[in-house]
Amino acid sequence: MDERRLLAERYPPQVLRQYALLADGERGVVVGPRGDYCWMCLPRWHSGAVFNSLLGGPGVYAVAPNRPRFVWGGNYERRSLIWRSRWVTTEGIVECREALALPGDSGTAVLLRRIHAIDGQPQLRVALDVRAEFGAYAMSKIALADGVWTGRSGPCRFRWTGAASAKLGHDGSLQAVLDAVPGRDHDLVLELSDKELDGDVIRAEDAWHVTESAWAQAVPACADSLADVDAEVAYAVLRGLTSSDGGMVAAATTSLPERAEQGRNYDYRYCWIRDQCYAGEAVAVAGAYPLLDDAVRFVSERVLADGPNLRPAYSVNGEPPPEERDLELPGYPGALAKSGNRVTHQFQLDVLGEALLLLAAAERHDRLDSTHWQAVLTLVRAIEQRWREPDSGIWELDARCWAHSRLTCAAGLRSIATVAPARLGAAWQQLAERLVTDTADCLHPSGRWQRAPADPRVDAALLLPVVRGAVSANDRRSVATLAAVRSELTEQGFVYRFRPDQRPLGEVEGAFLLCGFLLALAEHQQGNDLAAVRWFERSRTACGPPGLFAEEFDVGQRQLRGNLPQAFVHALLFETAHRLVG
Numbered sequence: 001m002d003e004r005r006l007l008a009e010r011y012p013p014q015v016l017r018q019y020a021l022l023a024d025g026e027r028g029v030v031v032g033p034r035g036d037y038c039w040m041c042l043p044r045w046h047s048g049a050v051f052n053s054l055l056g057g058p059g060v061y062a063v064a065p066n067r068p069r070f071v072w073g074g075n076y077e078r079r080s081l082i083w084r085s086r087w088v089t090t091e092g093i094v095e096c097r098e099a100l101a102l103p104g105d106s107g108t109a110v111l112l113r114r115i116h117a118i119d120g121q122p123q124l125r126v127a128l129d130v131r132a133e134f135g136a137y138a139m140s141k142i143a144l145a146d147g148v149w150t151g152r153s154g155p156c157r158f159r160w161t162g163a164a165s166a167k168l169g170h171d172g173s174l175q176a177v178l179d180a181v182p183g184r185d186h187d188l189v190l191e192l193s194d195k196e197l198d199g200d201v202i203r204a205e206d207a208w209h210v211t212e213s214a215w216a217q218a219v220p221a222c223a224d225s226l227a228d229v230d231a232e233v234a235y236a237v238l239r240g241l242t243s244s245d246g247g248m249v250a251a252a253t254t255s256l257p258e259r260a261e262q263g264r265n266y267d268y269r270y271c272w273i274r275d276q277c278y279a280g281e282a283v284a285v286a287g288a289y290p291l292l293d294d295a296v297r298f299v300s301e302r303v304l305a306d307g308p309n310l311r312p313a314y315s316v317n318g319e320p321p322p323e324e325r326d327l328e329l330p331g332y333p334g335a336l337a338k339s340g341n342r343v344t345h346q347f348q349l350d351v352l353g354e355a356l357l358l359l360a361a362a363e364r365h366d367r368l369d370s371t372h373w374q375a376v377l378t379l380v381r382a383i384e385q386r387w388r389e390p391d392s393g394i395w396e397l398d399a400r401c402w403a404h405s406r407l408t409c410a411a412g413l414r415s416i417a418t419v420a421p422a423r424l425g426a427a428w429q430q431l432a433e434r435l436v437t438d439t440a441d442c443l444h445p446s447g448r449w450q451r452a453p454a455d456p457r458v459d460a461a462l463l464l465p466v467v468r469g470a471v472s473a474n475d476r477r478s479v480a481t482l483a484a485v486r487s488e489l490t491e492q493g494f495v496y497r498f499r500p501d502q503r504p505l506g507e508v509e510g511a512f513l514l515c516g517f518l519l520a521l522a523e524h525q526q527g528n529d530l531a532a533v534r535w536f537e538r539s540r541t542a543c544g545p546p547g548l549f550a551e552e553f554d555v556g557q558r559q560l561r562g563n564l565p566q567a568f569v570h571a572l573l574f575e576t577a578h579r580l581v582g
Contacts, residue, residue: 007129007173008053008060011036013332016560017544020074020083021252022111023240024104026316028252029111030054030564033072035064035085035096042156043107043194045249045269046315046322048133050156050192055255055337056330058138059131061190063096063113065089066123066177076546079232080215081240083546092120094180101207102214106244108193112207113162115188117180124180126163126188129173132156134327134339138172148201149174159197162188162204220289225577226533230540233547234570234577238279238291241567246298247271247316248279248291251551251563255327258552258562259509260334267341268563270313270321273299274394275568277354282575284361296362299355300375308382310355312348312396313341320344349391349405352383356412357468363419376416380428383409387435394461395497400452403442407449407465410435414469436471448480451498458484459498460515463522473525482522485515493538494555495519510552510561513542517572524580536576549573 014032022029029051030039038054041047052059063085064070070089076082085096094117101110115124130139130153137154147164150157166176178186187204191197218239222231242248251268258264280295302318303310311320322340329337356379362368368376387409390399394408413432417425444450449462463485465471466478473479489496494511495518501508516539523532542553544560549569551562 007127007169007171007175008056008058011038011053011060011062013038013054013056016256016550016564018072019544019548019564020076020546021081021237021240021548021565022083022098022100023081023237023252024100024102024109025240025243026104026106027100027109028240029100030252031083031085031098033074033085035062035087037061037111039253040109041269042109042132042192044243044316045252049135050130050132050153052131052135052329054253055327055332057131057135057337059129059135060127061111061129062127063115063124063188065094066125067091074546076233076236078229079219079221079236080212081236082211082215087122089120089122091122092180093118094122094124099208099211101202102211102218104244107195108191108197110202110207111190111192112204112211113188113190114204114208115178115180115186117182117184119182121182122180124178125175126166126178127173127175128160128163128166128190129171130156130158130192134329134337136328139174142168142174150197155194157193157195157197159191159201160189161201162186218290220286222286222577224581225286226536226580227540227573227577230547231574231577234574235283235289235291237548237565237570238283238567238574241565242291242294243316245316245318246294246301247314247318248276248295248298248567249316250275250313250567251565253563254339255335255337256332256550256563257335263336264509265332265335265338266563267321267324267338268566270315270341271298272313272343273302273310273351274312274348274354275571277351277358278568279571280358281361282571284365285575285578288365288367292362292365293367295358296367296372299358300372303355303375303378304371307378308385310351310382312343312346312351312392343396346392346396347386347389347399348393348396349383349387349389349402350394350408352379352386353405353409353412355379356409356416360412360415360419363416376420380413380416380431383413384431388438400455401441402452403439403449404451404459404461404465406435406439407462407470408468410439411465411468411470432470443477446480446484447476448484449477457498458488460485460489460495460512460518461497463515463518467518467521467525479526482526485519485522489515490519492555493534494542494553495535495539506555510554511542513539513549513551513553513566513569514572516542517569517576520576521572521579529580532580536580540573
């Protein structure tokens with residue numbers, strides 16, 4: 001056995017529902033049930049990882065009971081991503097309060113851990129192994145001075161306080177055993193940076209105070225929603241995934257498979273314009289909160305920079321995602337480890353319509369300035385120029401004239417027309433009508449919308465343009481599409497996006513959680529409030545104990561599938577929780 005890998009092998013991957021997330025906007029930490037920080041990239045979301053054990057590589061930071069017999073639990077503190085790991089052991093009960101310090105710095109991460117004994121005096125084992133660039137670099141230049149550990153791992157510097165008793169293990173990790181004593185909390189502070197850590201050592205008490213205050217200000221109370229705690233967690237997740245540049249990554253992870261050994265594993269550590277629009281539109285339903293302004297700023301900047309060549313996704317710094325490549329990591333069971341995403345070469349027409357929907361929602365809160373209106377004009381011109389072109393669509397498939405794409409652009413044009421000067425609004429309504437009329441080539445003989453001219457299947461994504469106003473809710477095409485989704489794409493209360501082939505639902509892919517909330521919104525729009533609540537409640541049961549959602553849900557095995565946490569699922573949960581009380 002490779003000595004270098006010994007520590008990471010003590011923390012093998014778990015089912016996804018057991019993982020929690022810490023995030024500060026610039027990067028995130030995935031936390032396992034044994035107190036293992038098993039995934040974190042530095043300095044930013046799309047950078048190389050310093051903790052890699054989620055994908056089978058070296059690098060982990062763990063705080064957990066020293067004896068193997070314990071039961072795990074945990075919860076988020078209200079309106080925050082401050083997580084409390086909790087273990088009941090044979091020696092007592094102990095918690096570890098965990099957070100990435102706020103406000104986040106784009107170059108330096110501060111990881112806070114506070115050990116709190118509730119009952120008895122259980123021992124905890126603490127272990128640190130920083131392995132930068134996806135495990136390529138072991139820790140080096142490790143030194144202890146005045147109770148503070150310092151060292152490097154490739155381009156990464158670290159400084160660690162609270163573990164002065166740690167010893168250097170054979171595998172190059174630092175390890176210590178701590179006694180948890182009731183009434184005496186123990187703080188661990190780990191600083192990780194891509195530059196020298198020359199400043200004063202961070203005081204745990206000060207960092208905790210600032211972080212608590214920042215979260216209290218960042219996340220609104222959602223008492224007027226259908227599910228206040230879940231809505232608050234959803235907003236906190238969206239805030240945690242949103243950088244100081246305004247860009248929101250689609251998920252914190254890469255290469256968590258949607259289906260084992262089928263090659264369906266992707267890198268979602270980038271900002272999908274569509275997903276960010278979903279988040280901004282969702283937040284706008286509740287109020288003019290900062291995440292709405294973040295979405296408007298990031299999307300507008302990308303629109304003005306790239307115009308009709310707007311890409312589907314960007315890094316948080318505004319650069320396109322790099323080409324897809326394999327990583328030298330074993331991968332999560334059932335999948336290869338990958339970095340980068342091929343989406344950068346695609347054209348997705350519906351993104352133009354979603355951006356207009358976002359900007360229209362912001363204008364209803366009086367949040368647009370002249371620069372944003374320039375982005376509106378750019379988007380309209382782009383639609384005029386490109387709406388007849390085949391595109392890859394919402395599901396990023398082969399290029400076709402997808403019904404969803406054209407109808408979403410029509411919805412965006414109608415929405416922005418209602419808040420624009422009358423002359424422009426009238427012209428944009430006419431363009432929207434042209435797009436709807438053109439989409440008659442996607443009208444199924446049964447009267448519903450179908451996916452594409454040569455693809456007669458129903459698609460749950462076709463609910464969204466109706467919800468957003470492309471055509472009226474009582475239009476026979478809208479009613480027929482809703483009925484078809486309900487009858488053809490649902491099973492056990494969950495919703496699938498479409499039927500890939502003739503096999504039964506669930507054999508090819510899991511239920512698509514975004515679509516469950518879309519169906520709830522569509523039922524609500526039709527006045528079917530009881531059905532809307534039932535679809536909503538069923539979909540939100542798909543999360544794990546921390547309340548996080550992945551992209552898909554394996555209904556038969558009751559397991560999350562895909563990268564975690566999936567931003568657009570949390571966005572639609574937030575929106576649906578607020579709309580269904582109206």
